[in-house]
Amino acid sequence: MLDWSKATKYSGILQLYRxxxxxxxNKQKNTRGLMGQNIRVFHxxxxTKVIAYxxxxxxxPGDDVIVVANFSTQSFDSYTIGFPNSGTWELRFNSDWKGYCEDFTNKGYSTTAHExxxxxxxxxxxxxxxxYSLIILSQ
Structure with missing residues (x-):
C-alpha cells in the first residue's frame, strides 16, 4: 500500500514514477518500443555492472528505445555502447536527474550514434x- 502522506516530502521520486x-x-509518441514485445539485451x-538493452x-525512429542500467556506485561521464541506428538519440529519462533529488549527479545526456x-x-x-541509475534514449 502506498503512503500518500509522504507524497509532498518525496515529490521528486513521485515525479520519477510519473x-x-x-x-x-508512449504519451510523447517517441517511446513506442517500450510497449512492444521485442527485447534484446546487447551489452x-x-x-562495470552495466547492462543495455x-x-x-x-x-x-520513435519506436527503437535503448535502456541502459548502471548497477554500481561508479558513475561514467562517457560510456560506449551499441545503437541500432545512427543519428541523435534523445535522453527521455534519467533516474539520476537532480530534479528528482538534489543528491543525484545528473550524468545522463542525449548522444549522437555513428557508424x-x-x-x-x-x-x-x-x-x-x-x-545506481537508469537512462532511456530514443530517436
Missing amino acids: NLIELRR TNDQ HRWMEGG GECDGLPCQGNVGLGP
Whole structure:
C-alpha cells in the first residue's frame, strides 16, 4: 500500500514514477518500443555492472528505445555502447536527474550514434551514467 502522506516530502521520486509511466504508455509518441514485445539485451559488463538493452515494436525512429542500467556506485561521464541506428538519440529519462533529488549527479545526456559496429549493433555512441541509475534514449 502506498503512503500518500509522504507524497509532498518525496515529490521528486513521485515525479520519477510519473515520468516512467508516461514513457511506458508512449504519451510523447517517441517511446513506442517500450510497449512492444521485442527485447534484446546487447551489452553486459560484469566488471562495470552495466547492462543495455534494445526495445522495439516495429523498429525505426520513435519506436527503437535503448535502456541502459548502471548497477554500481561508479558513475561514467562517457560510456560506449551499441545503437541500432545512427543519428541523435534523445535522453527521455534519467533516474539520476537532480530534479528528482538534489543528491543525484545528473550524468545522463542525449548522444549522437555513428557508424561503427559495437555490441553486435551497427552503430555506437557514448552515454553518461550516474551511480545506481537508469537512462532511456530514443530517436
